[in-house]
Amino acid sequence: MDWLTNSPEELDAYLVHEMAHVAQNYAWWRTPPHWTEGLADYATYKLGYTNAWRCAQCSAMYPHYTSGYSCAAAFLFFVEADYNAQIAAQLNQKLRRGKYSDAFFKDATGIELRELWKAFQKTPAFTSSAADILKMEESLGYVNGKPTAKTKSGAAQKIAQARSYAIIEQQPGGAVIVSAYQFLKSLRDNDQLPLAAEQVSPGAAGLDLVYRRGGTAWVRALSKGGRRISDGRTMLVAQGAAAFERFFPGVHAPVEVMRAAVERALRA
Numbered sequence: 001m002d003w004l005t006n007s008p009e010e011l012d013a014y015l016v017h018e019m020a021h022v023a024q025n026y027a028w029w030r031t032p033p034h035w036t037e038g039l040a041d042y043a044t045y046k047l048g049y050t051n052a053w054r055c056a057q058c059s060a061m062y063p064h065y066t067s068g069y070s071c072a073a074a075f076l077f078f079v080e081a082d083y084n085a086q087i088a089a090q091l092n093q094k095l096r097r098g099k100y101s102d103a104f105f106k107d108a109t110g111i112e113l114r115e116l117w118k119a120f121q122k123t124p125a126f127t128s129s130a131a132d133i134l135k136m137e138e139s140l141g142y143v144n145g146k147p148t149a150k151t152k153s154g155a156a157q158k159i160a161q162a163r164s165y166a167i168i169e170q171q172p173g174g175a176v177i178v179s180a181y182q183f184l185k186s187l188r189d190n191d192q193l194p195l196a197a198e199q200v201s202p203g204a205a206g207l208d209l210v211y212r213r214g215g216t217a218w219v220r221a222l223s224k225g226g227r228r229i230s231d232g233r234t235m236l237v238a239q240g241a242a243a244f245e246r247f248f249p250g251v252h253a254p255v256e257v258m259r260a261a262v263e264r265a266l267r268a
């Protein structure tokens, strides 16, 4: 509810979506949830007078018709426009009677569901971020948006991260935030140099704001040329000392003791 309070313009879309569920009244245990959610979104887009929703499309969040929601809705609009104008009503009937199988699409259009899905992927409603996520899912052993026996551990986290990048990227200024984040993350994970050591003049002094056991790659690279360089523990001790003197006014921070503790902890 907090979310709706902050996004009141989306209230009507949610209302239509949920009212569609009331009308559906499907037996949930024999109904593929992606069609239940896809038809509820289809109804929302079809009515078309909600404030905030644009065209139905697949996205990083919902990249496949089996993800339901706006992607399944976009797929139904495609089939409706090109193959069978009654597709949504007929699908709804099948689901209500509990008689749905994927063969429904072949019966209704003369074309197999997987062929329809292939044709749909050439339309603009199948966005590039949906395509990127699906490609990634496939490379990690997913089929139709779902993990399989071939899926390696950690795949779900990788996909979730790519998905959140894609979502942030679509916000104003989001692309800059994502590339800055990825740059910082690669500095951290790979201990990369921010620039080649040869580009730093021999007389220069350097300070790396991070620290790690055995020193950072940046410190090792710069100290080779005899430059004055220190890693983040210098700043860590200075910050600790400043905090100490604020808590204990008039007492000098035992900087040497603090530094020794940091060195011991990092076993430098």
Ligand SMILES: [Zn+2]
Pocket (backbone or CB within 6 Å): 017, 021, 036, 037, 040
């Ligand atoms: Zn729903």
